[in-house]
Amino acid sequence: MNPIVERVTQKIIARSQNERCQYLAKIDAAKSKTVHRSQLSCGNLAHGFAACSVDDKLSLKNMVKSNIGIITSYNDMLSAHQPYEHYPERLKNALHAVGAVGQVAGGVPAMCDGVTQGQDGMELSLLSRDLIAMSAAIGLSHNMFDGALFLGVCDKIVPGLFIAAMSFGHLPTVFVPAGPMRTGASNKEKVRIRQLYAEGKVGREELLESEANAYHSPGTCTFYGTANSNQMVMEVMGLHLPGSSFVYPDIPLRDALTDAAARQVTRMTEASGEYLPVGRLVDEKVMVNGIVALLATGGSTNHTMHLVAMAKAAGITITWDDFSELSEVVPLLCRIYPNGPGDINYFQAAGGVSLLVRELLKGGLLHEDVHTVAGFGLHRYTQEPFLEEGQLVYRDGPHASLDPEVISSLEAPFVKHGGTKVLSGNLGRAVMKTSAVPQDRQIIKAPAVVFDSQYAIDDAFNAGQLDRDCIIVVRFQGPKAIGMPELHKLMPPLGVLMDRGFNVALVTDGRLSGASGKVPAAIHVTPEAYVGGLLAKVQDGDMIQVDGTTGELSLLVEADELARRTPAQPDLSASHIGMGRELFSTLRENISGAEQGASCFKF
Structure with a gap:
């Protein structure tokens, strides 16, 4: 193992010892010596299988066959989730073929930041992650199930499902992707x-x-945003079947992989004799593998929050400092749009996850000695799935990139450090997706232009007020203020300013996720302005320094002057009502800061 990766892992293990022990004791207590539904009364059980077919009723009565709960994020408005429409039927048939039963335990909401971008609904987006976790928990709370299949792809959906899976960590679990659009x-x-x-x-x-x-068309958007970062991270963490993340939704190989996921979860149940609950599969090494995969591919900055919250649900404490230390030794091996020329389909064609895992294992940057849904050892994820005469088979994946412009090697990485940088200074802490930003644009020192709303920036841009070197400060966008919306609507005008030759950057306590593009952006600033962060005292014309190479985020104003200033206190009430936002007030009030995972849960 790379000594820095090993050191960070051991720090996480030591830091998490008490909480992890408590977590493992909890899931051990929830384990059943027989099928879980045997604990139900006759009335309970009758309600649980009342709508089943005659054969499934008989199977569920006999207390021998495993019952697998299916949690689905299907809706037919969003391209990434539309393919899930017929998955339950397919999964049930595959389960029947191996002597098990499947029931749809529940559905979870799935919203799309692409649809809500720049709209009021975006202020529900981050909050929806914890709601998704709670929705999935309700579905599994009936205690009818011996394993679980989670169907989800996009931004908050997979992290929310993961948190729910950890809450039911005594259940063997496989996550089932649906693939990208062409x-x-x-x-x-x-x-x-x-x-x-x-x-x-x-x-x-x-x-x-x-x-x-x-x-x-159906499938995930093809750029490397949070949705595809989810798939990348989940596969390298061993929660997808090898090679299943980036197969198109509408080809026979995708159907074969979906069937295989159903079969595989039954092999991990108590009845199989090879019991592997997901709460034990996911450990500190697995979480580090997820962070390494994110850094090596320049993945979504949303995961600097999501992975913190996901780990906490499994009794594991990771911090932004862990990201920062790992980033120093994990090279950027992928350039996937918006960080490079090719989209996720180009990545798949160039060698995909199997090549990425091979390279990272070769450099001692991933823990190989981990459990996965495909068996013990991450080497299994250097293989790729194929169909031979209609049967799913695995072969050794590529040993070298088929497109060095998309996937490089340890010997010739795109950048010697990871694609995400943690920034710190008197303005607080933040993250920057450096993989998307040209090297000569990563250090910006310029006067601030301050906005308390993203919607005011278009007017300033159209009036020519931003045609100069400047750092755009957009504050009161944090989790407690208005739910931390993504601010992608800002990227086209800021990109225009860069093309006009101006040195510009963005500093915000809002989000930008994986599609931030070429604009240097210090995002997720914490503490946020709404709870006393120094952002609330920044004024137009103040000099700010953003340095993506050293990790500096500084307001260059004397401390005495700052002490005399009164923090801005804009009226945010309009962002707390309408489009359902009034229903989420309790979540906003109880949410933690970005560095703590922006979560409402008290694990």
Whole structure:
């Protein structure tokens, strides 16, 4: 093992010892010596199988066959989740074929940041993660199940499902992906049209046509945002079947992998004799593997919050300092749009997860000695799935990149450190996705232009007020303030300013996730302005330094001057009502800061 990776892992193990022991004791206590439904009364059980077929009723009565709970995020509005429509039927058939039963235990909400971008609904997005966890927990709380299959892909859905899975950590669990859509309009063309629209040079009709050509069919969006980062991280953590993350939704191989996921979960149940609950599968080494995968691929900065909250649900404490230390030794091996020329389908064609895992194992950057849903040892994830005469088989994956512009090697990485940088200074702590930012743009020192709302920036841009070197400060966007919306609506105008030759950056207590693009952005600033962070005292014209190379985030104003200032206190009431936001007040009030996972749960 790389000594830094080993050192960080051991620090996490030591730091988490008490909470992890308590967690493992909890899931051990929840374990059943027989099928879980045997603990139910006759009336309970009758309610639990009342709607089943005659054969399934007989199977559930006999207390021998395993019953697998299916939690689905299906809806047919969102492209990533539409493919799940027929998964329950398929999974049930595959379970029947191996002598098990499946029931849809419940559904969870699945919203799309792409639809809500720049809209009021975006202020529910981050909060939905914990709601998804609670929704899944309700489905599994009937105690009818001996294992679980989680169907989810996009931004908050997978982290929320993971947190629920850890809450039911005594159940063997497999996560079942649905795959990306095929590549549509080129990324370069999409960005070009967006920036032309921001400059008023093309109209809404041209913009809509471009967007529809990019997002055009079932499957995840093909850029490397949070959705595809979810899939990458979950596979390297061993919670997907090897090679299953980036297979198209509508081909026979995807169906075969879905069937295999159903079979595999039964092999980990108590009845199989090879019991492996997900709460024991996921340990400190597995969490470190997830962080390494994120860093090596320049994945979504949302995971600097999600992985913290996910780990906590398993009794494991990780910090931003862990990300920072690992980032110093984990090289950037992938450039996937918006960090490079090719999208996730190019990544898959260039060698995909199997090649990435091979390279990282070769460098001692991943823990090989871990449990996975495919068996013990991460070497299993250097293999790829294929169909031979209709049967699923695995073969050794590529040993070298088929496109060095998309996947590099340990010997010639794109950058010698990871794609995410933790920043700190008197403004607080933040993260920057450096993998997307040109090297000559990672150090910005400029006067602040301060906004308390993202919606005011368009007017300032259109009026030419931002045509200068500046650092755009967008504050009161944090979790407690308004739910921490993503601010991607800002990227086209800020990209235009960069193209005009200005040195610009963004500093915010809001989010940008994995699609931040080329603009240097210090995001997730904590403490947020709403709870007393120094952001609330920044004024127009104050000099700020953002340094993605050293990790500096500093307000260059004398301490005496700052002490005399009164923090801004904008009226946020309009962001707390309408579009369902009033229903989420309790979550906002109880949510933790970004560095603590932005979670409402008290693990």
